[in-house]
Amino acid sequence: MMRRPFMPGPHAPMPGPHAPYHAGPASRTLHAMAVRFVNWSQTVSACPLAWHEPRSEEEVVALVRRADAAGRRVKAVGSGHSWSSIAVTAGEMICLRRMDRLLVLDRSAGRVTVEAGMRLGKLVQLLWCAGLAPPILGSILEQQVGGAIATATHGSSLQHGNLSSLVMGVRLITPAGEVLDLDERDERLQGARVHLGALGVVTRVVLRVEPAFLLEEEVLPLPLPEAIERLGQLARSAEYVKLWWLPPSQDVALFRYRRTEAPRSYRRWAHRLDEVVVNRLLFAGLLRLGAAVPVLVPPMNRAVVRAYFKRWRQVGAPHEVLPVAMPPRHREMEYAVPLELGGEALRGLQVLIRQRGLRVNMPVEVRFVRGDDAWLSPDFGRPSCHLGVYMAECSDLRAYFDGARALLRELGGRPHWGKELSITAAEVDRLWPEAGRFRALACALDPRGRMRNELLDAVLGPAPEPTSAAMR
Numbered sequence: 001m002m003r004r005p006f007m008p009g010p011h012a013p014m015p016g017p018h019a020p021y022h023a024g025p026a027s028r029t030l031h032a033m034a035v036r037f038v039n040w041s042q043t044v045s046a047c048p049l050a051w052h053e054p055r056s057e058e059e060v061v062a063l064v065r066r067a068d069a070a071g072r073r074v075k076a077v078g079s080g081h082s083w084s085s086i087a088v089t090a091g092e093m094i095c096l097r098r099m100d101r102l103l104v105l106d107r108s109a110g111r112v113t114v115e116a117g118m119r120l121g122k123l124v125q126l127l128w129c130a131g132l133a134p135p136i137l138g139s140i141l142e143q144q145v146g147g148a149i150a151t152a153t154h155g156s157s158l159q160h161g162n163l164s165s166l167v168m169g170v171r172l173i174t175p176a177g178e179v180l181d182l183d184e185r186d187e188r189l190q191g192a193r194v195h196l197g198a199l200g201v202v203t204r205v206v207l208r209v210e211p212a213f214l215l216e217e218e219v220l221p222l223p224l225p226e227a228i229e230r231l232g233q234l235a236r237s238a239e240y241v242k243l244w245w246l247p248p249s250q251d252v253a254l255f256r257y258r259r260t261e262a263p264r265s266y267r268r269w270a271h272r273l274d275e276v277v278v279n280r281l282l283f284a285g286l287l288r289l290g291a292a293v294p295v296l297v298p299p300m301n302r303a304v305v306r307a308y309f310k311r312w313r314q315v316g317a318p319h320e321v322l323p324v325a326m327p328p329r330h331r332e333m334e335y336a337v338p339l340e341l342g343g344e345a346l347r348g349l350q351v352l353i354r355q356r357g358l359r360v361n362m363p364v365e366v367r368f369v370r371g372d373d374a375w376l377s378p379d380f381g382r383p384s385c386h387l388g389v390y391m392a393e394c395s396d397l398r399a400y401f402d403g404a405r406a407l408l409r410e411l412g413g414r415p416h417w418g419k420e421l422s423i424t425a426a427e428v429d430r431l432w433p434e435a436g437r438f439r440a441l442a443c444a445l446d447p448r449g450r451m452r453n454e455l456l457d458a459v460l461g462p463a464p465e466p467t468s469a470a471m472r
């Protein structure tokens with residue numbers, strides 16, 4: 001039977017018979033061989049035994065109980081926007097995209113409860129209409145809430161934590177089919193905030209939100225040496241701050257966002273133009289040209305910097321100005337180093353690229369995140385500087401990623417769970433002081449390892465009960 005590819009993401013066909021995103025009349029299941037899952041970056045794929053799209057918690061309970069009784073592994077998947085293999089299994093996959101309702105909106109307490117399959121894009125629209133906004137957002141809004149918090153998705157602010165730090169409660173359907181509500185009085189919530197999909201199927205999430213506000217985005221070019229020297233100071237110079245550096249340019253673009261009451265100047269058509277014309281056609285074309293003729297990469301990058309890393313200012317809602325136009329397909333890895341080592345990390349990347357003559361075709365992104373107490377958060381216990389190392393396929397990719405990984409690990413960097421990742425349980429224990437508690441919680445909730453996959457086996461150590469290779 002022909003396998004239909006599932007390529008999540010905004011421009012991709014949906015799995016199975018093509019249906020409008022919200023139009024499904026009922027839950028649905030596609031059985032063995034009918035579906036092939038492919039993640040956004042097309043770096044990970046799987047042919048699950050079954051693909052389920054339940055519409056209710058009762059159905060999720062029935063699905064996990066059946067899988068448990070059959071001794072099968074089962075994995076919840078969000079929008080498939082992780083580069084790592086964290087979401088895949090050859091067992092059964094459950095996608096909550098049909099469970100995306102707003103359940104409770106408590107304006108006075110500043111909290112909302114949503115079904116975990118709601119995409120961030122829908123969440124921010126609903127909140128905005130109600131005069132509310134999340135205090136932090138990352139670069140895109142395609143992820144489902146359950147998937148975004150699983151890997152500690154973050155934006156860039158030392159005043160705010162990552163999206164997981166907004167979580168005030170979750171409902172889990174455990175692998176045995178029990179319904180478990182965790183709130184802030186339960187210390188297990190610190191484990192579930194960054195859950196890696198290892199604790200059960202998250203069906204609802206309670207999030208902290210704020211009254212709606214506008215942000216002024218200001219972009220300034222800055223010499224790279226100055227950025228390296230003053231990184232900590234720059235990071236604190238506004239509520240939201242990030243930097244882009246496109247090697248081998250000697251300038252970075254400094255992005256700062258401050259709350260404002262100035263009139264809104266954001267233009268949606270300009271954002272769409274960036275997405276469709278600049279990123280999907282022009283930038284993607286330059287990336288292909290650079291891959292075919294690598295010597296062109298440095299001059300093309302300099303031209304891009306001259307054209308784009310310029311003074312710029314606009315005012316808009318957080319969901320308008322904090323995310324970026326959807327980039328062309330590419331590969332990513334990312335490490336969170338202690339904030340005070342951010343400058344050294346950036347300098348190290350500069351030396352690596354220069355010494356090895358690497359032709360890097362996408363920007364290095366430098367972001368900042370407040371410390372938190374989620375057991376497996378990359379920001380656990382310390383404010384961090386996140387170094388995002390990005391590259392579209394080309395001959396220098398492997399050398400760049402290997403060199404950057406070695407450098408950032410050396411500086412005590414913790415990897416982003418949703419980006420390219422190779423890590424052992426021993427490293428997890430060395431990097432995260434509370435890893436043992438997370439492992440104990442995962443084993444208590446999932447004693448037969450039903451929610452595990454190969455990556456989680458590596459991260460958490462061997463599954464409590466071995467499963468046959470076919471189920472991995």
Ligand SMILES: Cc1cc2nc3c(=O)[nH]c(=O)nc-3n(C[C@H](O)[C@H](O)[C@H](O)COP(=O)(O)OP(=O)(O)OC[C@H]3O[C@@H](n4cnc5c(N)ncnc54)[C@H](O)[C@@H]3O)c2cc1C
Pocket residue numbers: 040041075076077078079080081082083086087088096116117138139140142143144145146147148149150151152153154155196197198200201202203327416417418419
């Ligand atoms: C173009 C692009 C830009 C990005 N920008 C950022 C950024 O700015 N900041 C950042 O930090 N990250 C960013 N990411 C990474 C992304 O936010 C994370 O990888 C995120 O986890 C993906 O969410 P998802 O819904 O696609 O989940 P998936 O990738 O499908 O799954 C991620 C994990 O969540 C689990 N999961 C999903 N739903 C459930 C559920 N209901 N119950 C239990 N487990 C579940 C899966 O099993 C898996 O372990 C970006 C990714 C892309 C492709």
